[in-house]
Amino acid sequence: MEMECPYCTGQVEFVSTKQFYGKDYGTNVYVCYPCDAYVGTHGKGKTPLGTLANKQLRSLHMTAHSIFDPLWKGKFRKMGRSGAYRLIQKLMDLPPEKAHIAMFDEEQCRLLISKLKEYRGLN
Incomplete structure (x- = not known):
């Protein structure tokens, strides 16, 4: 490739x-x-x-995961993994194959971070 x-x-x-x-x-x-x-x-x-990620994008991916991952793993989980990814689909209005943080660009990461903070009551 x-x-x-x-x-x-x-x-x-x-x-x-x-x-x-x-x-x-x-x-x-x-x-x-x-x-x-x-x-x-x-x-x-x-x-x-x-997607290929530079240092800034890798940092945004990590931040998004730090807010997203507790929804489906760890002691604070509210839903299973598939439910959490369905939430990303809904919040970002994306089909399942596009709803993965590793595929997001900087703008999408910032938007997801904001929406996840709102969803989790972290704002």
Whole structure:
């Protein structure tokens, strides 16, 4: 799978986690070294887990997950995993295949963070 960096339009490299992290995690990574943008893959395959993300987008993904994940895991869970992802679909008006935080851009992450805070009463 050829991939172009959305930040610099340069060619993205496909490497193993051993090459990228120095340790084999049993997966691969698409990486644009000049932009410090990367995304992991499903297992040893070439299917990306989401979209290529630079440091800012990775930070927004983590923030969104920190608000979202307690809804379906941990001691504060209010719903199962599938219910939580249905909530993302509803809040973001997206079909199931697009309702994944790892696929969101910065604008979508900020919107989801705001909507999740409102939903959870964190505003």
